[in-house]
Amino acid sequence: MPETPTPGEARSLAQQLLEPLHRRWAHVQAVAEKARELSPAVDEQDRELLVVAAWLHDIGYSPEVRDTGSHQIDGAAYLERQGYPDRLCALVAHHSAASYEVAHRGLADRLAHWECERSPVSDALWTADMTTGPAGQRMGYPERLEEILERYEPDSVVARAMTAARTSIEIAIDQTTIRLERAKFS
Numbered sequence: 001m002p003e004t005p006t007p008g009e010a011r012s013l014a015q016q017l018l019e020p021l022h023r024r025w026a027h028v029q030a031v032a033e034k035a036r037e038l039s040p041a042v043d044e045q046d047r048e049l050l051v052v053a054a055w056l057h058d059i060g061y062s063p064e065v066r067d068t069g070s071h072q073i074d075g076a077a078y079l080e081r082q083g084y085p086d087r088l089c090a091l092v093a094h095h096s097a098a099s100y101e102v103a104h105r106g107l108a109d110r111l112a113h114w115e116c117e118r119s120p121v122s123d124a125l126w127t128a129d130m131t132t133g134p135a136g137q138r139m140g141y142p143e144r145l146e147e148i149l150e151r152y153e154p155d156s157v158v159a160r161a162m163t164a165a166r167t168s169i170e171i172a173i174d175q176t177t178i179r180l181e182r183a184k185f186s
C-alpha cells in the first residue's frame, strides 16, 4: 500500500489530472503555496501532509476522476482506490466544510465513509482554499465568499452550502491565524 505521497508526488498527480483545467490548476498551485506558508500553524509532523492535501484537494474536478457530482467525494474515492492512507483521503473528502454541499446533493452517506478530522491540519487546509480565488488570486474570506456567491445561482447547491458553511469556515480561519501568530512568537 502506498504511503502518503511526498509533496512532489502530489504535485505531479495534481498536475496530470488538473492542468487541462487551466483556472483550476492555477487555483490549486496557489492553494498549495498558501498551505506551505500556513504550515507553521500545524504540528511539525503534519506539515507535509497539509501541503500534500492542498495539492490534491480538488482533483475530484478532473474529468478522469469525476463521478458522483461531489468533487470532494470523487477526489477522496480516487485517492482511496490508489491505496493512499485514510487520513489523506478524509482530509480531501471533508475539505472546506464539504458536509454542507454533500448533504445538499443527497450524498451524506457516501461522505460518512471518511471521518471528519477537525484539527489544525484541516483548519489550515480550509483556510488555504478559502483565501485563494478560482484563478489562484489571494483574497480574504469575505471576498472569496462573495465571489462564489456571484459565480453560482443563489439557489444553487454550492451557493446555499457555502452560505451555511460560513461560520465553520470562519472558525477554521480564525484558529489558523491565531496558531500562526503563536508560532511566530514561540
Ligand SMILES: [Fe+2]
Binding pocket: 027, 031, 057, 058, 129
Ligand atoms: Fe479548492
